[in-house]
Amino acid sequence: MHGVVNQAIEGLISQRFGTEAWEEIRIASQCADTTFYNNHNYSDTVTYALVVNASKILDMDIQTLLFEFGKYWVLTIAAEKYAALLHSAGKGLREFLVNLPNFHSRVMLYYPEITPPEFKVLEVSDTTLELQYFSKRPGLHPFVSGILEGLSTFFETPATIELMDTSMEDEYHKSVFSLHF
Amino acid sequence: MQTLKKLFPFYLRLDKDLNIIEYGRSMGKLLHENGSFKDHFKFIRPNFGITHSFASIAEFLDQFFILELFHHPKKVRFKGQFIIHHEHEDELWFCGSPWLMSVEDLQQHDLFVTDFAQHDSAIDTLLMLNQNLLNLQDNSKMIADLKQKNERLQQVNERLDAIVYAITHDFRAPLLASIGLLQLPESMVLEELPEILHTLKRLDRTIIHLNELSKNEKIALKFSTINWEELIRESYHNYSVIYGIKIPIHLSINETTPFHSDTFRIRTIVNNLISNAIKYARPVLEETSFIKISIHTDPSSCIFTIEDNGEGIDEKNLENIFKLFYRASIKSQGNGIGLYIIKEMVQYLKGTVTVKSVKNEGTTFTLKFPNQKLE
Ligand code: HEM
Numbered sequence: 001m002h003g004v005v006n007q008a009i010e011g012l013i014s015q016r017f018g019t020e021a022w023e024e025i026r027i028a029s030q031c032a033d034t035t036f037y038n039n040h041n042y043s044d045t046v047t048y049a050l051v052v053n054a055s056k057i058l059d060m061d062i063q064t065l066l067f068e069f070g071k072y073w074v075l076t077i078a079a080e081k082y083a084a085l086l087h088s089a090g091k092g093l094r095e096f097l098v099n100l101p102n103f104h105s106r107v108m109l110y111y112p113e114i115t116p117p118e119f120k121v122l123e124v125s126d127t128t129l130e131l132q133y134f135s136k137r138p139g140l141h142p143f144v145s146g147i148l149e150g151l152s153t154f155f156e157t158p159a160t161i162e163l164m165d166t167s168m169e170d171e172y173h174k175s176v177f178s179l180h181f
Numbered sequence: 182m183q184t185l186k187k188l189f190p191f192y193l194r195l196d197k198d199l200n201i202i203e204y205g206r207s208m209g210k211l212l213h214e215n216g217s218f219k220d221h222f223k224f225i226r227p228n229f230g231i232t233h234s235f236a237s238i239a240e241f242l243d244q245f246f247i248l249e250l251f252h253h254p255k256k257v258r259f260k261g262q263f264i265i266h267h268e269h270e271d272e273l274w275f276c277g278s279p280w281l282m283s284v285e286d287l288q289q290h291d292l293f294v295t296d297f298a299q300h301d302s303a304i305d306t307l308l309m310l311n312q313n314l315l316n317l318q319d320n321s322k323m324i325a326d327l328k329q330k331n332e333r334l335q336q337v338n339e340r341l342d343a344i345v346y347a348i349t350h351d352f353r354a355p356l357l358a359s360i361g362l363l364q365l366p367e368s369m370v371l372e373e374l375p376e377i378l379h380t381l382k383r384l385d386r387t388i389i390h391l392n393e394l395s396k397n398e399k400i401a402l403k404f405s406t407i408n409w410e411e412l413i414r415e416s417y418h419n420y421s422v423i424y425g426i427k428i429p430i431h432l433s434i435n436e437t438t439p440f441h442s443d444t445f446r447i448r449t450i451v452n453n454l455i456s457n458a459i460k461y462a463r464p465v466l467e468e469t470s471f472i473k474i475s476i477h478t479d480p481s482s483c484i485f486t487i488e489d490n491g492e493g494i495d496e497k498n499l500e501n502i503f504k505l506f507y508r509a510s511i512k513s514q515g516n517g518i519g520l521y522i523i524k525e526m527v528q529y530l531k532g533t534v535t536v537k538s539v540k541n542e543g544t545t546f547t548l549k550f551p552n553q554k555l556e
Pocket of ligand 1: 001005078082085086100104107114115116135136143147151
């Protein structure tokens with residue numbers, strides 16, 4: 001996984017639980033890297049190991065942790081590195097999400113080696129959007145929930161976010177979210 | 182026509198007199214009135230030999246254009262090309278898009294990614310520029326990391342050199358002496374046993390010291406309340422037993438607030454200082470030898486002073502005593518690690534250590550530590 005995702009894990013743990021907790025988790029995960037760079041690709045095994053060990057050491061369930069990592073990613077990492085980029089993709093959360101499917105496709109142009117997720121957005125009504133998330137990686141839908149929650153704060157667009165369904169389609173793990181504005 | 186509009190949301194349609202007769206929906210965010218092309222746009226490239234006339238532009242149809250919307254409060258430049266559509270031969274169409282240098286520029290012009298056509302690589306170039314900035318951030322972080330690691334390596338290397346030197350010289354000499362003594366006829370070996378034991382014990386202390394030194398690097402700081410009285414009494418008792426000497430100790434503790442620091446390091450520092458004070462006491466003084474320890478803590482710091490009337494240190498050696506494996510004389514009983522450990526640990530605790538000494542009169546060490554906050 002790309003460095004920006006691992007940065008969220010490192011950042012949140014160090015900020016809320018201290019650098020000692022982070023060191024313990026990093027070492028337990030056999031992660032030799034002491035810093036994650038923005039533009040570097042790391043093995044997915046490291047990312048999953050960090051999450052699993054963080055869950056054990058901090059005694060928090062994996063889903064809650066992933067959700068928190070997602071929120072932190074938007075509100076700290078992306079707000080610092082990609083604020084203008086996020087704003088450039090929409091005036092509010094709804095407009096932003098309608099454009100979301102293009103986002104990772106464009107990112108893939110300059111990081112051809114990554115496997116970013118795909119999204120489909122259906123405008124169900126004036127107040128409801130359906131967001132479908134497809135990833136080759138398993139179990140990350142709580143991370144998406146956290147990102148959506150963070151985006152709602154970032155764009156100052158209140159919304160209720162609900163996970164409707166998770167399933168497999170071909171080699172993709174699919175999750176369906178309903179967003180009500 | 183509709184297709185073209187979709188592909189170039191920043192297009193301009195000009196008539197024979199170069200009046201703007203239509204513009205794309207995204208161009209509408211930057212250009213708010215039709216009027217004459219000349220009143221709004223100037224040619225940046227091509228610039229030589231081009232005029233604001235249909236015929237002149239028509240001569241440059243095979244060229245790449247940079248136009249500047251100069252009336253706009255923050256002059257916007259466009260890149261693109263002019264074409265003449267076969268069904269509208271008396272019109273010139275400009276097909277292109279704004280050329281911006283950062284994602285922030287988009288915001289400044291109130292533009293969104295969606296104002297650009299999907300195929301337009303201008304937006305990808307912007308994203309790439311943004312990514313380049315992050316790359317630069319990475320680079321400076323990497324350089325800083327490398328610099329720090331380099332310094333660290335250099336330090337470790339120097340220490341390693343000193344350790345190897347010590348092992349080959351200082352460790353080997355007592356070992357060879359002990360081996361020599363052990364090879365004497367049995368009756369004589371028995372006689373030499375106390376000397377051998379003494380030599381080996383000294384070697385063992387050196388090894389313990391080296392271990393403490395390596396722990397200083399590895400063990401994370403852990404702050405708790407320091408119980409000075411208990412810590413000093415325990416250390417004093419242990420070293421009095423080890424050296425078999427009992428020197429009177431005067432302890433004065435003035436603690437206005439509890440002192441918080443790293444127990445492992447404070448204990449090691451105190452052990453080394455007390456052990457030195459006992460080890461270097463002058464036997465001739467007998468009962469008049471003393472060790473005076475005074476401690477003063479306040480919310481921000483703690484000052485620890487230890488004074489003795491022992492052997493003292495020659496002035497010329499004072500500046501070197503904190504160096505690794507430094508020994509004032511060949512006869513020195515120490516291994517040259519104790520004071521180095523003290524210096525390293527004090528530094529680790531962000532404290533300071535100073536020394537005053539007069540040969541054959543005594544020595545005073547003054548240490549100052551920050552009072553840490555407990556989480
Ligand atoms: C500034 C905007 C964004 C950038 C630059 C960005 C970039 C990236 C990158 C580089 C990865 C790593 C992919 C890999 O290593 O294979 C990633 C993963 C991911 N991104 Fe984004 N992203 C952005 C916004 C979003 C948003 C808004 C969402 C969700 C609503 C999202 C959801 C995810 C998820 C869930 C992953 C984990 C990988 C997976 O699911 O397979 N991202 N992103």
